[in-house]
Amino acid sequence: xxxxxxTTAEKLKSEEKAFISSIDPYMKELYADIYDCSSKxxxxxxxxxTSKICAKNCAVPGVRIKQEIKLQMxxxxxxxxxxxxxCIESNPESEEAGKGCIDECSEKSVQMMQNMTIKVTKxxxxxx
Numbered sequence: 001x002x003x004x005x006x007t008t009a010e011k012l013k014s015e016e017k018a019f020i021s022s023i024d025p026y027m028k029e030l031y032a033d034i035y036d037c038s039s040k041x042x043x044x045x046x047x048x049x050t051s052k053i054c055a056k057n058c059a060v061p062g063v064r065i066k067q068e069i070k071l072q073m074x075x076x077x078x079x080x081x082x083x084x085x086x087c088i089e090s091n092p093e094s095e096e097a098g099k100g101c102i103d104e105c106s107e108k109s110v111q112m113m114q115n116m117t118i119k120v121t122k123x124x125x126x127x128x
Contacts, residue, residue, distance in 0.1 A: 004099050008106045012080075015113045022117050023069070026124035033127075034062050061127050068123055072116045080109040 041054030087101035 004102075008102065012106055012109060015110045019113050019117050023120055023124070026121065030062050030065065030124065030127060034058050065120075065123050065127065069120055072119060076109060076112045076116060079112060080105055083108060 037058035038055040041051045041058065044051060044054065046054070083105035084102055087098055087105060091098040091101055
């Protein structure tokens with residue numbers, strides 16, 4: 001059973017790494033846009049407090065996207081936890097049935113992460 005859990009955890013960790021790798025270029029571009037916007041604020045012929053407000057506003061899209069990514073990740077983790085808990089409660093006597101159920105949970109979680117990648121990519125594309 002320990003080997004089963006190890007394999008399942010590795011599969012989920014691999015999918016999470018793939019998600020992070022897939023959004024990395026978008027995050028870099030977003031940060032570059034934020035820094036470009038912020039630097040332009042300080043070149044405007046306004047007071048320093050006004051420039052600071054402008055620069056703070058430049059970060060708003062990044063904050064929103066990061067919040068959405070966090071929300072989606074939490075939703076995915078909660079879904080997996082709830083599913084595994086249900087498997088354990090539903091199959092207390094049968095280790096094989098429990099394994100099968102948990103394996104289905106991990107597959108659902110992988111699918112959720114793949115869907116999350118699509119949603120987050122759309123967020124980045126809408127930012128432009």
